[in-house]
Amino acid sequence: MQSLVCPGDHTVELREKPIPQPGPEDVRIRIQASAVCGSDLHKYRQSAEERATHGYDQLTLGHEGAGIVDAVGPGVLHPKIGDRVVAYHLIGCGACEYCRAGEPGFCRDIEGFNWVRDGVNAEYVVIPARYALPLPDDFDFEDGALFACNVGTAYGAARKAGASGDMTLAVSGLGPVGLYTVMMARAMGAPVIGVDVQSSRIELANSMGIDMTVNPTESDAVAAMRDFGGGDGVHASIDTSGNTQARSAAIDALRPHGRFVEVGLGHETVYALSTPLNMREITLTGSWIFKLYEWEDLLDFVRRHKLPIKSVISHRFPIQDAADAFGLAESGTAGKILFTWPAVTA
Ligand SMILES: [Zn+2]
Ligand SMILES: [Zn+2]
Known part of the structure; x- marks a missing residue:
């Protein structure tokens, strides 16, 4: 079968691998849609040496995928062959306290x-x-790939931030996860200000009806966020960029008792704040994907609010053109990029 690997140094390549066989309690999924994630770009930027040291260059890339179960191993009662599924990508032991609680990310x-x-x-x-x-059945495979990570991550983050009509929210980073976070938080009732340094992303957020946007390369983002929150600052902020400056600004923009949610991957965990946390009694928290037990809530939420999750998709590429897809994703100018796969017809 064709499989995409990432050798590092800004390269991805297709490699032939044997079709994997499901072991006990496993299922095999025939992929029908998958996607490029911002977190894949961290791998794409790693050096070939670093990728090879961990053996990451040999493993198939990607964690946002949906498809059809086409084989099951011994002992599997659910799902069944032919079922449409999304692969949850934090795979735990299944037995520890975290796995039992539906939080395999902590396993x-x-x-x-x-x-x-x-x-x-x-x-x-x-x-x-x-x-x-x-x-x-009311969601297609592309929806499934979006739910697997970005939409689910946005849902988890907006809930962590306590998004509601009683508060104001700032979202920094208006890439796909940021745009979905804006969509979720607004559906939960919160007015949202968005921050990004790319004008194309600001435009995309504006076209989706965000309440306000600010570009820190053009004006004082902290001041704009504080104003948006009524002068003292916003009630909560979520950073999806992973950028130290953006995170620091998002924390500086909070009012007393404000809450910051760290979502974007950053290699530094240092914040450069203009005022101390203690004097404003700020809460810092993190959010990672969504919990296994939130799956149905997530689907119901999107369904109930008729959220146009496909509107964030800007490009689709056949997997053979993955190098072009990653080049475009790295430019930071695209929305969500999906891969298309040969359709299985029933
Ligand atoms: Zn992802
Ligand atoms: Zn576990």
Whole structure:
């Protein structure tokens, strides 16, 4: 089968791999849609040496995928062959306290895609059956790939921020995760100000009806966020960029008792704040993807509010053109980029 790997140094390539066989309690998924994630770009930028040291260059890239179950291993009752599913990508041991609570991201034996095991940018992927989340018929496979990470991450973050009509929210970073966070938070009732240094992303957010935007290269973003929150600052802020300056600004823009949610991956965890946290009694928290037990809530929320999640998709590429897709994603000018796969007809 064709499988996408990332050797590092800004390269991705297709490699032939054997079709994987499901072991006990595993299912095999025939992928029908997958996507490029901002977190894949961190891998793309790593050096070839670093990628090879960990063996990451050999593993299939991608953690946002949906498809059809086409084989099941011994002992699997659900899902069944032919079921439409989304691959949840934080695969835990299934037995520890975190796994039992639906939070496998905290499992000590976590096996992430392109980290410990092969990911979803391949014709087939094998995962434990309990991580194959059911995809209802009113959502297509592209929706499934969006739910797998970006939309789910946005939902988790907006909930962590306490988004509601009783507060104001700032979102820094208006890439796909940021745009989905804006969409979720506004549907929860919160007025949102968005921050990004790319004018194309600001335009995209404006076209989606965001309440206000600010570009820190053109004006004082902290002042704009504070004004948006009524002068003293916003009630909560979410950073999806992972950029130290953006995170610091998002924290500086908070009013007393404000809450900051760290979502974007950053290699530094240093903040450069203009006022101390203690004098404003700020809460800092993190949010990672969504919890297994939030799956149905997430689908229901998108369905109930008729959220146009496909509106964030800007490009679709066949997997053969993955190098072009990553080049475009790296430019920071695109919305969500999806990969298309040969459709399985029933
Ligand atoms: Zn992702
Ligand atoms: Zn576990």
